[in-house]
Amino acid sequence: MRYTETGFNLEVDLTRGNIERVETDPRLTEIHLGGQGTAARILWDRVPPEVDPFSPDNLLIFSSGLLHATPVPGANRTVVNTISPQTNLLAHSLFGGYFGPELKHAGYDKIVIGGKSSSLVYLWINNDNVEIRDASHLRGKGCQETAALIRQELKEPKAQVAAIGLAGENRVYMATIDHANASASRGVGVIMGDKRLKAIAVRGTNNINIARPTELFEVCNRLRKEIYENPKCGDPMAHEDDETFHLNNFAWGNARERKKGYWNEELEKKWAALTRKVRDRETGCYNCPKTCHAVIKWPGRSRYFLKCFNKLTYLMAAHKELDFNYDILGVTQEYGLDGFSTPQVIAFALELYEAGIITDQDMPGFPSDVGERFYWLVEKIVRREGIGDILANGVYRAARQIGNGAEQYDHNTIKKFEQVTIKLGKVNPLYFLMYATGEKMNITQIEGSYPQDPLPTMAERERFVKDWVAAPNDKFKQMFLNWEKRNDLPVEASCAICDWNEMMHYIDDAIGLCGFLSSFRGQFGGRIPYHTHNIPDLISLATGMDLDEDGLWEIGRRNRNLVRALNVRRGLRRKDEKPPEDHWKIRDPEMETRLLDAYYEFKGWNREGIPGKETLDQLGLDYVTQDFIQRAILTDSESIPVK
Amino acid sequence: MRSGLKPKIIKDIKVDVDKCTGCRACEMACSAFHAVPKYSSINPSKARIRVIIDELRDVYVPVRAGDCANAECNGRQLYIINGKQYDECAFCRASCPSRNYFKEPDSGLPLKCDMCENEPPLSEPMCVQVCQPGALTYEKREGESGEEKPREELEIGLEALSTKHGLQKVMDALARMSTSKKG
Numbered sequence: 001m002r003y004t005e006t007g008f009n010l011e012v013d014l015t016r017g018n019i020e021r022v023e024t025d026p027r028l029t030e031i032h033l034g035g036q037g038t039a040a041r042i043l044w045d046r047v048p049p050e051v052d053p054f055s056p057d058n059l060l061i062f063s064s065g066l067l068h069a070t071p072v073p074g075a076n077r078t079v080v081n082t083i084s085p086q087t088n089l090l091a092h093s094l095f096g097g098y099f100g101p102e103l104k105h106a107g108y109d110k111i112v113i114g115g116k117s118s119s120l121v122y123l124w125i126n127n128d129n130v131e132i133r134d135a136s137h138l139r140g141k142g143c144q145e146t147a148a149l150i151r152q153e154l155k156e157p158k159a160q161v162a163a164i165g166l167a168g169e170n171r172v173y174m175a176t177i178d179h180a181n182a183s184a185s186r187g188v189g190v191i192m193g194d195k196r197l198k199a200i201a202v203r204g205t206n207n208i209n210i211a212r213p214t215e216l217f218e219v220c221n222r223l224r225k226e227i228y229e230n231p232k233c234g235d236p237m238a239h240e241d242d243e244t245f246h247l248n249n250f251a252w253g254n255a256r257e258r259k260k261g262y263w264n265e266e267l268e269k270k271w272a273a274l275t276r277k278v279r280d281r282e283t284g285c286y287n288c289p290k291t292c293h294a295v296i297k298w299p300g301r302s303r304y305f306l307k308c309f310n311k312l313t314y315l316m317a318a319h320k321e322l323d324f325n326y327d328i329l330g331v332t333q334e335y336g337l338d339g340f341s342t343p344q345v346i347a348f349a350l351e352l353y354e355a356g357i358i359t360d361q362d363m364p365g366f367p368s369d370v371g372e373r374f375y376w377l378v379e380k381i382v383r384r385e386g387i388g389d390i391l392a393n394g395v396y397r398a399a400r401q402i403g404n405g406a407e408q409y410d411h412n413t414i415k416k417f418e419q420v421t422i423k424l425g426k427v428n429p430l431y432f433l434m435y436a437t438g439e440k441m442n443i444t445q446i447e448g449s450y451p452q453d454p455l456p457t458m459a460e461r462e463r464f465v466k467d468w469v470a471a472p473n474d475k476f477k478q479m480f481l482n483w484e485k486r487n488d489l490p491v492e493a494s495c496a497i498c499d500w501n502e503m504m505h506y507i508d509d510a511i512g513l514c515g516f517l518s519s520f521r522g523q524f525g526g527r528i529p530y531h532t533h534n535i536p537d538l539i540s541l542a543t544g545m546d547l548d549e550d551g552l553w554e555i556g557r558r559n560r561n562l563v564r565a566l567n568v569r570r571g572l573r574r575k576d577e578k579p580p581e582d583h584w585k586i587r588d589p590e591m592e593t594r595l596l597d598a599y600y601e602f603k604g605w606n607r608e609g610i611p612g613k614e615t616l617d618q619l620g621l622d623y624v625t626q627d628f629i630q631r632a633i634l635t636d637s638e639s640i641p642v643k
Numbered sequence: 644m645r646s647g648l649k650p651k652i653i654k655d656i657k658v659d660v661d662k663c664t665g666c667r668a669c670e671m672a673c674s675a676f677h678a679v680p681k682y683s684s685i686n687p688s689k690a691r692i693r694v695i696i697d698e699l700r701d702v703y704v705p706v707r708a709g710d711c712a713n714a715e716c717n718g719r720q721l722y723i724i725n726g727k728q729y730d731e732c733a734f735c736r737a738s739c740p741s742r743n744y745f746k747e748p749d750s751g752l753p754l755k756c757d758m759c760e761n762e763p764p765l766s767e768p769m770c771v772q773v774c775q776p777g778a779l780t781y782e783k784r785e786g787e788s789g790e791e792k793p794r795e796e797l798e799i800g801l802e803a804l805s806t807k808h809g810l811q812k813v814m815d816a817l818a819r820m821s822t823s824k825k826g
Contacts, residue, residue, distance in 0.1 A: 071682075213684075221773060283666075286667055
């Protein structure tokens with residue numbers, strides 16, 4: 001018997017309408033755990049670099065995490081992977097809610113979708129009964145609306161639905177896949193739309209077995225209580241009325257302007273009152289006691305869930321206030337548009353218009369009010385009409401399609417992907433590395449374990465370090481004790497911290513843990529429920545696998561290198577690894593080169609950022625080495641010692 | 644006479660729907676507790692508690708499985724509470740033919756909450772223990788146990804009929820019989 005996993009994937013070929021239940025190799029679980037780890041392996045094996053993202057041969061993979069459907073609190077994030085048409089690299093995205101656990105109870109660890117349907121369909125997974133059903137009546141329906149209609153027509157209110165809206169149907173690059181209170185972004189919605197797959201509905205009623213049940217259940221009940229009582233985990237900002245952090249520090253408009261004195265008490269009162277008026281409730285995801293999602297009922301819009309920083313992204317892009325943001329989210333979320341990238345695409349278009357690069361001729365009927373312009377462009381983008389057809393490809397590609405100097409206005413993308421609107425003073429070595437070398441396309445998916453700021457006095461640092469359970473070892477504690485200025489971290493420390501930060505995300509995305517309890521939260525106060533010291537035990541209790549901390553790090557490294565290998569094979573090189581020019585005002589090119597060299601060396605990668613033979617072989621990825629040598633990505637004689 | 648009655652402890656779980664966050668930890672824990680061996684498997688569809696969720700209507704109602712009803716009821720009333728619409732089924736505890744709740748998924752047999760009977764007894768039922776937001780709270784209160792009247796044979800027969808066909812159908816049949824006799 002296999003514990004915590006079902007041992008089967010659901011393979012769906014939408015071109016031929018073929019559905020198969022395929023047994024998986026338990027050895028892959030041992031070396032990759034699951035989630036994105038095993039998904040990356042499938043993409044490596046089955047989607048060679050010649051495959052265009054819009055080809056039927058591209059795969060769209062929904063993975064549950066290894067710990068989904070166990071008592072482990074907060075193990076509920078489903079991973080969606082494919083090759084993104086925006087970056088031509090791996091699309092990494094996670095969404096919370098209930099989908100992954102339900103999928104496991106239906107009897108599958110993953111849904112692997114290939115091919116392309118000739119008409120709009122949805123997939124209905126009801127334990128062993130799996131059907132591809134007509135979805136023509138759902139064309140153009142909103143994400144939540146689609147979920148409700150499918151549950152009604154299946155007479156199965158317990159079905160968990162993940163759906164795309166109009167944006168996904170029309171292959172908008174900023175399209176999301178929405179499910180309950182969560183959504184997946186960064187290049188997965190567009191591929192679901194390209195495959196003509198409107199939605200997936202899952203209902204499962206099978207047992208998931210636990211290897212050492214009583215112990216795990218007891219540990220988890222304790223953890224659940226701790227998580228509930230720990231104010232440093234979850235999404236504290238979801239409950240706070242004080243918006244200083246984002247509004248005064250992040251850049252407004254097209255990532256241009258910081259408004260350092262923007263926030264004041266009067267605004268706080270006004271916005272808090274508005275939020276109280278329209279917020280019905282705060283909800284959590286499957287088996288998690290935190291409440292990170294506010295339910296918003298805005299007049300004239302259907303109820304929607306407020307996720308994370310989405311509360312502010314549209315208003316900052318438009319220089320508006322909270323009422324604007326609440327209203328437009330009521331529109332964009334039903335269309336299935338990502339709240340991080342969409343406002344930036346629109347703010348970018350507004351700048352092009354102001355600069356006369358796009359004109360009324362390109363946009364007949366373009367309104368004069370900035371708020372109305374946002375709604376107008378949203379409608380054009382989701383329908384790919386006129387200028388919307390170009391903007392729907394994201395800032396980087398739209399800028400090059402428009403030309404005529406538009407490229408100058410694309411100043412906030414990395415690897416062709418829109419970044420969080422942060423513009424700062426002096427280059428920070430750690431952040432330089434994370435931005436440059438991260439492959440998850442958004443800093444929130446890379447940063448997170450090491451504190452963002454040092455503490456002012458040694459006494460405070462000592463106190464912090466004493467309770468810092470999450471620190472992997474004393475080396476990190478020493479780094480923190482020695483750290484005085486935010487932007488002043490030695491090269492060696494920057495490498496080790498960057499490595500730890502991203503490693504935690506690679507662990508979370510394999511086991512399905514939420515970053516708000518793990519990889520993302522240590523940076524704000526350090527006290528987090530999950531870390532490299534207790535995760536191996538939880539995995540062992542749940543799965544029966546023999547896993548210790550070293551083993552966990554090794555799997556993390558293996559998954560990290562496999563993702564890098566996938567992207568290297570698709571062309572990722574050193575030249576792509578750079579933060580936007582203006583991310584910091586004061587740059588230090590010489591130091592940055594040294595940093596990147598040192599980090600590549602630390603990782604066992606060559607000067608181009610390509611994993612070396614020794615690194616790959618040591619992680620059991622020798623099949624990657626062979627492929628690299630065959631494709632002349634690596635030469636036989638190249639040697640990079642493993643650190 | 645009354646003073647001779649023994650006080651009876653009534654155990655109950657109070658539900659505060661406004662505090663429910665929809666996390667369904669109660670379902671997970673219930674299924675684990677009732678697994679054989681205990682905690683060996685997880686399966687919310689076997690739970691004796693269900694959170695009825697309707698995101699668009701902001702409905703989050705944890706309901707514990709009560710007695711099994713063999714027939715569908717006729718009452719499908721809608722309730723508007725604080726401007727939100729609930730249908731009667733959202734509060735009904737029965738395992739009944741009109742819906743898939745509270746049935747063992749493999750056998751279809753009805754499930755019923757047993758307040759986590761255990762030896763030694765749990766301090767609180769498992770669903771309450773894991774409900775951190777406090778939507779579920781355990782309550783013990785004193786009630787009076789009345790003396791049960793012995794039931795007549797006719798009543799027992801009628802009850803069996805109403806269990807099989809539904810009370811409304813039996814009443815309708817009786818009404819029809821009585822009018823036809825009169826006529």
